[in-house]
Amino acid sequence: MTEPAAPQAGAPPVPDVARSVFGDALPAAERYVARLAGDGVTRGLIGPREVPRLWERHVLNSAAVAEAVPEGARVVDVGSGAGLPGVPLALARPDVELTLVEPMARRVEFLEEVVAELGVPWRVVRGRAEERAVVRTVGPVDVVTARAVAALxxxxxxxxxxxxxxxxxxxxxxxRALEELPALLPELERAGMRNVHPRAVGAGLGEAATTVVVMTRGSR
Ligand SMILES: C[S@@+](CC[C@H](N)C(=O)[O-])C[C@H]1O[C@@H](n2cnc3c(N)ncnc32)[C@H](O)[C@@H]1O
Structure with a gap:
């Protein structure tokens, strides 16, 4: 995929667990982290205080989502921002077919640069998830991922x-969203979603372990 990453000034050290999560894609993950810590900060996509915790709080936390994604899935990461969780997910799981959807031009530009640098076959689409042009270009897919985009x-x-x-x-x-989930179930079901449930992911990833809410679109 990419050459081993040269150590970058300012990039946080690689935690041991990242080796087992990313395997052969670890050099690519290191390049991505270096880009987040450099360009990502200067261009205002990542707060400078996030840099020391980029691996645990952002990259490994995002890669944990891989456990909830079926083999070979077509995945759209909606509201990807600087590429989270889509980029770590697809680095950890090269079997998935990834599209990153993001409306903000400067974030899209950053994502396109990441894709070019890593030499990966992912698509970047500028727009909002609900726009007809985006749906026509991207969908229908097997999995949509999202982190910190909107209430469920x-x-x-x-x-x-x-x-x-x-x-x-x-x-x-x-x-907080987990606490609110039981009260939201009727609304989510009225919107056509089924089998809505929380799922713990990333056990073994230390503080990067997290919870995802998984739900299935019904047939109507
Ligand atoms: C708080 S940021 C989170 C970014 C990234 N997912 C993360 O976890 O770092 C929310 C992102 O959702 C995008 N967004 C907002 N409304 C959207 C919509 N309707 N469709 C797609 N993306 C949207 C914003 O432009 C922004 O990049």
């Missing part, structure tokens, strides 16, 4: 058109 009911409304019936939405959520 709104996210479902935006992503429905991208999900084929039976496809899954996998959303990384914080503690």
């Amino acid at each position: 009911p709104r996210l479902v409304g935006w992503c429905r058109g991208l999900l084929r019936p039976g496809a899954q939405l996998v959303a990384l959520v914080g503690a």
